[in-house]
Amino acid sequence: MKNAISLKRNCFDIVPYLFIAPALLVLASFIILPVIMAVRYSFYNFNMLRPDRISLIGVENYKNIITDDLFLTAIGNTFRYAFILVPIEVVVAFGLALLVNNSIRGISIYRIAYFSPMLTSMTVVSILWTFIYNPTPGQGLLNSFLANIGLAPCPFLRSADTALNSIVAMSVWQSAGNYMMIFLAGLQGVSTELYEAADIDGAGWWRKMRSITIPSLHNVFVFIVLMTTIAAMKMFTQSFVMTQGGPDNSTMTIVYYVYQQGLQFRNIGYASAASVIFFFIVLLLSTAIKKFVDSER
Amino acid sequence: MIGRRKRQIIKTISLYLVNTLLGLLFLIPLLWMIASSFKPEQNIFRDMSSISAFIPTDFTLDNYRQAFERVPLLKYIANSIIYISITLMMSLTFNSLCAYALAKFKFRGKQFVLSLIIALMVFPFESIVVPLFIIITKMNLLDTRWALILPFTARCFSIFLFRQFFLDVPDELLEAAAIDGSNRLHSFFAVVLPISGPVFATVFILDFVMHWSDFIWPLIVLIEDSKRTVQIGIQAFFTDPPIYYGPIMAALTIVVIPMIVLFLIFQKYYVQGISTTGLKG
Known part of the structure; x- marks a missing residue:
């Protein structure tokens, strides 16, 4: 037996490579190759509608993009969306996890209730909430409710001031349950001995939260902040279905911009440059979050 | 007291x-x-x-009758189920084989492959849709089912989940199979697969829910109405006047039902899947 293994080690062993080949081939052709192509195209004037006029133009695309007001608006909107969404989502998800982290009878029903919006896709949710947000009198669920409790109607998606925030509210509702489940798994992993010791010392709820629960979940918090931030930076479906980027481009996001330039106008070179910028924004943001967290420790 | x-x-x-x-x-x-x-x-x-x-x-039930009359909902659902099933059959095979090699074999370049897969895990798909569209066009796959399938037959996150599981498979079990003279591919199928039900169920349900909700990619590569997936189908129905609430609500409800049924069946694995995400990450 030992002999057989050492014998195998001496000659070149091809079997492991055969195991990883199919997956690596797919990753190479459909992730790595596109990345290289995106970088390459970003230096070209390349419009699919005029395939005869492809030419190398250096950093021209990048110059045009960073002076394009619409792109700057898209970047601004995307960051605003992320900065509003991430704190709310993390707090809501954590709060829900605390609420369902116990063993009262029927608790799993509540867990499923909080989680259920996650099972409806973003497209379904966006269509449903377009009806809920409908500001036409007598046609929107939310405004009917506001009228019932004596509040003024809100234009929601029809006004540049409220559209993005309306999408934030819906998105929190849709995905908080998902992050709640991750928090819950973390909470259940915190050792009960710590809490028992704290009980003996007579520590109150808030004290236990601050000194035991939150520090124990440090990694989970970092992970969830990272996930929600990256997800927020990629926002597209909600804007596409609910507002088509409007009103007044107030819900135009970076991915929507890339989609519009590349796949509607077929401006491949230009959209590739926007994609490259987008990739670096996500990369910088996630390293910044990691760096910030490490320096905190 | x-x-x-x-x-x-x-x-x-x-x-x-x-x-x-x-x-x-x-x-x-x-x-x-x-x-x-x-x-x-x-x-x-x-x-x-x-x-x-x-x-x-x-x-x-009139809203349901109207919804089915105006859009081929069942066709869309069938389209989605078919493309997701083919994708998953391929991706479960490719990802598990790759993960198994990364967990149990020694070979040159293993560390490199591992770090590559972890680096690609957070890579935003949205930043490569434009060149990916060109690749699919050049492969003459635009507006075909393969355009929806091929790019997703490997997924770094699934490889990662599989590997976490395979790392815990005891080596003695594999050595016993080796003594029996079975080769490694055979021992993977004969020894490892039968005990890997839970991880396959987890990856299956996570990927199924993800692909069922896919929006931007099918939106880009599908043109013909008859090939639409559920999400693209209901989005088109939603923008196609006259817009009545009832039939659209009926269509939305129908689209949600398969997910709820799947979730209730695979609940345990789904929750396990998203919980491990956070703890390992």
């Missing part, structure tokens, strides 16, 4: 109260969707400002 028990009861009651209120708040949009799908159009608007918004007053 009595004081403590009293406190416990108060705590339990308030937990029920808060959870019930919040739970209803979370369910309201879905309850409204389902109730509205079963009532005549004018009732949807009439009931809107009262509690009957969530009750199917004058129960009718």
